[in-house]
Amino acid sequence: NEQSLLMQLSCIEETGRREAQRIFPTPNDLFNYQSMAIWVHGDESPTSAISAAPVNTMKDTMNRVWVYWRFGSDQYDYYEYRMPLVKGWRNMHVDFNELTNLKIRRLSNRDTISEPDPAEAYAIYSVVGSPTFTNAPYFVLGVQNNSRQSCLTTDIWWDEMRLLAANDQPGIAWNASTQLKLAEFGNITASIVDESADFHRVDERFNTSRSTNFNWNVTGVFAMDKMLPKWMEDKGSKLPLTISHVESIITP
Secondary structure (H helix, E strand, O other): OOOEEEEEEEEEOOOOEEEEEEEOOOOOOOOOEEEEEEEEEEOOOOOOOOOOOOOOOHHHHOOEEEEEEEEEEEOOEEEEEEEEOOEEEEEEEEEHHHHHHHHHHOOOOOOEEEEEOOOOOOOEEEEEOOOEOOEOOEEEEEEEEEOOOOOEEEEEEEEEEEEEEEOOOOOOEEEEEEEEEEOOOEEEEEEEEEEOOOOOOOOOOOOOOOOEEEEEEEEEEEEHHHHOOHHHHHOOOOOEEEEEEEEEEEEO
């Protein structure tokens, strides 16, 4: 169901911040989605402290109220997306590919990296620490007063947080088994299982292992006493032999 959050801000000092934070008891796994979005609304009333000027140049981002969205492992390891707040509704769209590429480009001796969003003028992506999409219990919606107002008072609505573009690639799995009986001498059984990385069962949303799985095994059970001389067989001699081979190949 759609849910909304109203932040009623009272007298935020210059450069001050206010945040709404939620830590989920079970980490969120965002790996199988391509992006995430949320609507944010700046106060449109006649007495609003939010600037009505459009953001068309870098200069227009100065002396503004900024909103940001953080998610990740904790307060030290997270992804961030921020943009200047304007009057009315605006969609904040976070492209996970951009964050992944940004994390790859970060130098090994740097804890933080930030770059502009190529799809949204003057919005900024950041990576802090070492967050992962497979472990994201930490979510923050925040606002920062960079407007040079010494006492910012306003209302900000957040609405309809949603994950987008789920992985809908078809997955394939198959299995086979056979048995060969060698009269009274013995029998041989074999089986094989092959599952692609995108295959998941009915009670699973995604394949959380994200790996191809190939298993096969063969087992032979033989009555070797049938090869003994008849006088030994007549005395009830038994010489069972079992040969088995199992192999499992997992490819990430």
